[in-house]
Structure formats: structure tokens, C-alpha cells
Amino acid sequence: MDTQHTTQDFQHLKQGADDYIKRRNLRLLANHRKELRNYTRAEASAYLGIDAKTLDKYVAAADIDPRRHEDSQWSIDIAEMYRVRDLLPEALRKEPKFVRSDKQQAQVMVIQNQKGGVGKTVSAATIASGLATEFHQEYRIGLIDMDGQATLSMYYAPEAEQEGNLSVGDLMMRNFDLDEGETFEQVVSEAFLETTVPNLRILPAAQSDRAMEGWFHEHVFSHQLPSPYSLLSDIIDSVKHEFDIIIIDTPPSLGYATFNAYFAATSVVFPLSITENDIDATCSYFSYIPQVWALLENANHPGYDFMKILLTNHRDSSTTTELMNNLYDYFGPYLYSKEFKHSEAIRQASSLLSTVFDMSKSEYPKSKATFQSAQQNGYEVTSQILRDILNVWREQEQA
Template identity: 25%
Template sequence: MAKIVTVTTQKGGAGKTALALLLATGEALRGERVLLVDLDQQGDASYSLVSDYDPSKTSYELLTSESVQVPAVATPVSGYLNLDLVPASLTLERVEVELAGVLDAQFILSDKLEAVKDDYDLIVIDTPPSLNVIVSNALTAADKLIIPVQADIYSFKGMATLAQRVKAIQRRSNPRLSICGIVLNRYNPRTNLSKAITEALNEVAEQFNTKVYRSTLRDATAVREAQNAKQSLFEYAAKGAKVTEDAKALLNEIEEDLKNG
């Protein structure tokens, strides 16, 4: 039965989609059956994996149409034997309005993923950088939460608000939700700023009752180049790239957390 992992943060540009792609493609290449659900209207994860898909079969339809279930909108990703994608759509921007007044709207995604949990080993949810009904759905559906944080002072803005939302979800709609940890992204260990942020981040982790992952992801053009080439980082920079070694180490840490609970 699949573990469901949501990747979210309120701050844009923190590497949320890159982390979701790393987790989904990395586990698929290791032989796991993976579903990536793209809930970000920008659709960067979808663009990075699939060149073309049916615009009427997306996560928007999954959230707004009672009759649409996951198998109807899941697209196999070429080049992977066991990776499926529920792509995003620009129409996701309308979800907030369309679900206004819908009873228990935050449970829509959870209910639909429950029906396919036996078909996958891992389900990864990429989210928009906000705290809207889409993110509430993603948090209500998840077993685990991973929070990426960019190594700059602006990434701490909104973290307290996110912590409050997570605690509210744990109290009301998803008591099983736990936070795996915080990932420091675009990190340069040689700068004094990054070192100071690392120290501050440990204090932030206490708000979430979690940890900061030991493995960080350095700032590297290979990450963006891999996305543009529609390849995983593990394939695009398979040998010798330090960022790929970072990613493998982080993936190992996350795997350990998922296995242990």
C-alpha cells in the first residue's frame, strides 16, 4: 500500500517542484511504483515529465468532478516503467471558487487516492505555493509532509502560518499526518549566510516538531537543465555531479523515514 507524501511550502522558488520530481523519479528508477499528482497550476512538474497530455484529463477534473477517478486522469510517463503522472492545468486557479461551499471539500483528494493506494508504492503530491483549498486537500490526503526551504532569509516568511495550518489539519481532518522533515535547497556551504540560515532553520523545525535533513541540495544548473531536457537529475547528471550525490543521499534519508513509519 502506497505512502502518500506531500511536498509543500508557502514560499515560491524554494525548489518544491524540483524536490517532488527528485522523489518521484528517484523512487521510480529504484523500482518503486510511483504516482506523481501535480496540483500546481503552473504545471512545472508536468512539463518536466510529459511533452503532451489531454487537457481534459488533469488534477483539476480530479478535484472538481465527482465521477472522475485517478485511473481516468493518470498518464504513464515515457521512459519509466512504473511512473504515472496526474498532470496539472491552468484551470486549477478556479478550484477555490468551485469548491466554495462544498461539504468536506478538503477530503476530495484523500478519498480518490484511497481507491488506488494498492496500485502504487509511493504517491507524491506537488502543490502550489499557497495555503488554499488545494493545499488543504494535499495535506489531508498525505501520510507524510516534506517542506523545502531555500537558503535565504525570505524563505522563513510564512513558515509560522504553514505550521499553524499543518497543526489544524492534524487536529481536524488528518491526525495521521506527520512531518518527515525540512530540506534545505539551493545551499552553498561556503557562505556565511547559508551557515546562519542552517542554524535558524533548526529553530523553525521545532515549530513543526520535526528535523532538518542532514542532506542538502546545492544550487546547481544541472537541476534546471534536467527539467528542461525532461529527464530526471539521476539520468541527466548520472556520474560525477555533486548535486546528484546530494540527491541520492537525501533520497536515502527520506526512504528510511518512510520505511520507519
């Protein structure tokens, strides 16, 4: 045993892993290149809440040819849908466009659980895309991928790392140089990338962000980082005016990256898969969470606007019913009443690097009824989260 051989072994493992991930990502991109969500004439009419004749009028006014496609079928994509909606008079819009007042703060929600496999990333992606697409107020949504696995980034910015875009780790570790006249705020704003949803942007992660924990330890121990929990908060503060709601996906661990997410957040949602093992592991985590909060409070966190538990992977069974009854006994006030149900449509969409809100029913390759049910379930889950956010904004406006 010697350090030289051990170093070589770790380097070989790293190289193999990097090559494997690169090959996997290239294969995913080749097989599942993500396109804008498309709508048939009936879907577009239902989405906007107007009849087909009125729809045709405003599609023409937006200078869109819905039959330009090879098959000549009527279809418009989500970006074109937003252009049409922008032309509608207020009387025809389902909801007026939201404009956040000076009193209403951008809401920053962290999706966190130290237990892996409970649905953090799928929940974050579904909630973000649902808030962006299913509510006609056109909320400006930001996503931040704090997990070095970069799974969420594969949904919305799969080519970010190959194209040399800055990751959240690059920003936190300051792995960039400012050009002459360029500001930190400009760098951060450009790092939030456009996605296939017009009002949803993402600050991606990269595989290299796995080095972040080591970087934090080195800088904290050498006294070069007096405020190690506030780096992400500084990043968000520089672009808060560009977003209404920011959602942070976190790794299944409790390192400096997760503490930064907690410190930057104004609210917390804990996804919890309804299985005995996941509940036990999450309860163990909750037993420790007061110590986490003590560190955050000591760093001058002002407290959260709300804190909720979101149940995931719900299957209809007597075992699930018993587990849910137990959860309501002990965590009732914190549980959202609507849970993400186990769904083949969600699983299938995820395999296509999408959520059920990134595609339309007509685009889904399998059972349309299953897909529509998953969309409705996602809408119900997202609606209750939005209600909490709206209540916070209402209180801030009245203060």
C-alpha cells in the same frame, strides 16, 4: 468604470495568457522532446551491479539488440534495463523487488511551503524520479501535480492537456462523465499517466485547474460540499493499491487545493531555500501552521507519520553556514541532514524538462563531473526520505 469593460479587460488578459502559455509549451515540446533514459554498457553494468559478460547474457535473453542504433554504439534504455533486471536471479539482484504487505499503507507525501521559489517542484520531481530509478526494489511511484501552473506536469506529461487527458482538477471538480459500466476507480487509474520512467506515473495538472479555488468557494458557500478537504483523499484511496509512494506537489498558497493535499497526506516535507528572505517567510508560515492543523484535525485527519524540513539551494559560503547553524538551533529535530545543493546540472536538467535521474551521465550535454555530483547529492537526499518511509512501514508491519 463599468462592469462590462472590466469583464472584457479580464477576458483579454486571460486570452493573451492562454495563447502565450500554449506557444511556450509548444516551443518547449519542439526543442526538448523527452526520451527514455539511456545507458552505455559501462553504465548498465554499474547500475545493475553485474559484470559486462553477465550483462550481455541477460540483454540477449531479453531479446534486446543494444547496437540497433544508427551509430551502432552499445545502448539500452531504462525500460529495457528493467526487463533485463526482471530476468536476473535473486542472487544477482542488488535488492529484491518490494511487495507491500496488507499492513503497510501506501505513503502519501505532500511537498509544501506557502513561500514560492523554494524548490517545491524540482524537489518533488527529483525525489519521485530518484525513488523510482535509484533503488532496485522497484517502488511504484505516483506523482500528483496540484499546482495550476502545471510545471511538474511539463516534466512528465507535457502533452496531457492538448491530448484531452483528465487533470487532477477535472477529477476533483467531477468534470467527466462515466461511460456505461465504467467506475470512478477506473477513471482515476487511467488519469494517472505513464511517464518515461516505467514505475512512475503522474496525475497531471492543467491550466484550467486554476478555476478550482473558485469552484470550491462556490460549492462550499452554497452548502453543496460538506467535506471540502477530502476530495483528493477520495481520489487517492481509489488507486492506493496501485502505488507504494505518492508525492504531491502543491501551489505556493494555502487554498482548498493545498488543504486537500494536506488532508490526503500521511507525511509532510517542507522545502526551504537557504536565504534570509525565504527563512523569514517560512517562519511566518510556520507561525500559522497550527491553525491549519486544527482545521485538518477537526476534519478527522489521523496525524502524520513524519514531518521534515528539506533545505534546498545550498551554496558553500559563510552566510549559508551561519543561516544553517541558526536553523539547527531552532528546528534541529525536523531538519534533514542532507540538503539539495545549488547545482548547474540540476538547473540544466530542469531546463530540459528533466531531473538528474531522467538521464544518464553520458547524455548530459555539459560537465560530466558536475552531473555525477548532482546525481550523488540527489541520491543522498532521496535516501534519507526513503529511510523515514521504511521506518513507517516497519512499524506498521510490527503493529
